[in-house]
Amino acid sequence: MSREGLEARFALSRSSSFNLDVELTVPPSSTAALLGPNGAGKSTTVAVLAGLTGIDEGVIALNGEVVDDPTKDVFVPARERRVGVVFQDYMLFPNMDVVENVAFGLRSRGVDREQAVARASEWISLLGLDGAERKRPGELSGGQAQRVALARALAGDPDLLLLDEPLAALDVTIRSDLRRQLAEHLSVFPGPRLLITHDPTEAFLLADEVHIIEDGSITQSGSPDDIRLRPRTRFAADLAGANLLTGVARDGVVTFGEGTGRDGILRIVDHVLTGPVMLTIAPAAVSVHLERPEGSARNSWLTTIEQLEPIRDRVRIGLGPPLAITAEVTPEATESLGLETGLQVWVAVKATEIGVEGA
């Protein structure tokens, strides 16, 4: 019953107040994201899967081979486990140059120097790092350091690739570019890939399946669309449920759905940005009215309620064309406004509430 990819189901307690209980499967050639706030257990999960920490209960298997199972006294330590890790802050060895960093794993596993350097050089040029071979980590840009970390993790031909917040150390202005590059680079690795992140945009754009982790447990798993449209927890609704829209910006106006005849537009604060953009709008920032709203909200339009779904203390409202976005209102407001599926309503979003990023 050898199965490909990563299969992990484990529990461990760090203290009386923190217990981690995780179940994850990642098939080969796919990327899963573990998305959660700080302190949710993401770092511990990295340590567990990498073999730096043992588990209390459960089984972890890589390509069908059990690497951790306390009941059978099996524990394959990090140095014998074939897991490539891109660590948070990359952890490139400062005393070695780029080639030595990338070749480190091969050298450690007994490959002779010449061959290790040759294979490291292949990875270095595959990831577009030509010319940086003899640089020390301190001389690299954030993006280069990330690619060196990726090359170092992949050079050992691992059975699993773990990426721990691979974009968090980068400057915000270059993050979206590098996220796209990372997506390309990830596809070179044929095994299972697990991305650990606190950033929903990253998770949704890079992963095939997203697992939400909160307080040490996975609270929801599903495709990015699944989670975005049907968040099951407060956190998922707040972060994962944010409206993501892609359009084209020009002179402070973003146009969507070109060619559909009925274009939606949104005004944004940034008047300089031109070209494809990605907008994020928190559902709570979208207000719903029966009459045309007055005041500072310059983005308002008439639409239809397509879906109403109560989640804990809020109601999520799925809105129809011209812009399919989600709003969140209180149950009281839903009642007093008499909101229901099929009702025509006015929707408003302040330009200052719209997050804009070049796409």
Place this chain on the structure above:
Amino acid sequence: MSRGRAEERAPVSLIVLAILGAGLFAVPLLGLIWRVPWRQLPALLTDDVVIDALGLSLVTSLTSTGIALLLGFPLAWLLANREFPGRRLVRGLVLLPLVLPPVVGGAALLFALGRRGLVGEPLYQTTGLVLPFSIWGVVLATTFVAMPFLVITVEGALRNLDRRYEGAAASLGASRWTVLRRVTIPMIAPSLIAGMVLTWARAFGEFGATITFAGNLQGRTQTLPLAVFVALESNRDLAVAISLLMVVISLAVLVALRERWWKP
């Protein structure tokens, strides 16, 4: 420098006290240089007493540094990385020679390792080895006094090292020995070198424990500091010449390593 203008001027009283402090270091040095008999210097420095003491001092201080590295590094590593019963006690013991008067240290060594000592007596009876009043006695006394510098410097560096680098190395398949050799030691190298220099300097200048445990025999246990002490009673010019020699050697080591390792 634009920053200079933004900085407030330091209080005058502070400057005066700081100058006094610097003077405390500078004046004795000037006093020594002022007393140097430059004409006779070549003759004085080629005196048998000086040649013997110089050779002995270099050999024993370097051997001490080597032993301190061999024994002190593992001690520092364990203190920094592992919880074990009595760790606080061990750390206290390591620090003890720093605060203990060296003469007391020498006396303690004598009671422990002298021919009638706790360990020395069985050692003599089984192997015939006598540590006091031998070159090994000098090495032992200087190591006892100087090794704490290596242990505390290295322990501090290991504690400050980001453990995640070692995790990264392990995940890349490195054995514990490879991690130590290729990651840990290179990353703490500046502190390791600094600790070794401090250890060497302390061993090179050691007096109290050496004279108590190893005695003062020219050519066998008389190191440079001991030779200065003897010469002060009999031949002041010789004492000044040896002192100058020690100042020059110590400064040379300090300056040479500062260039390479102690970049601010």
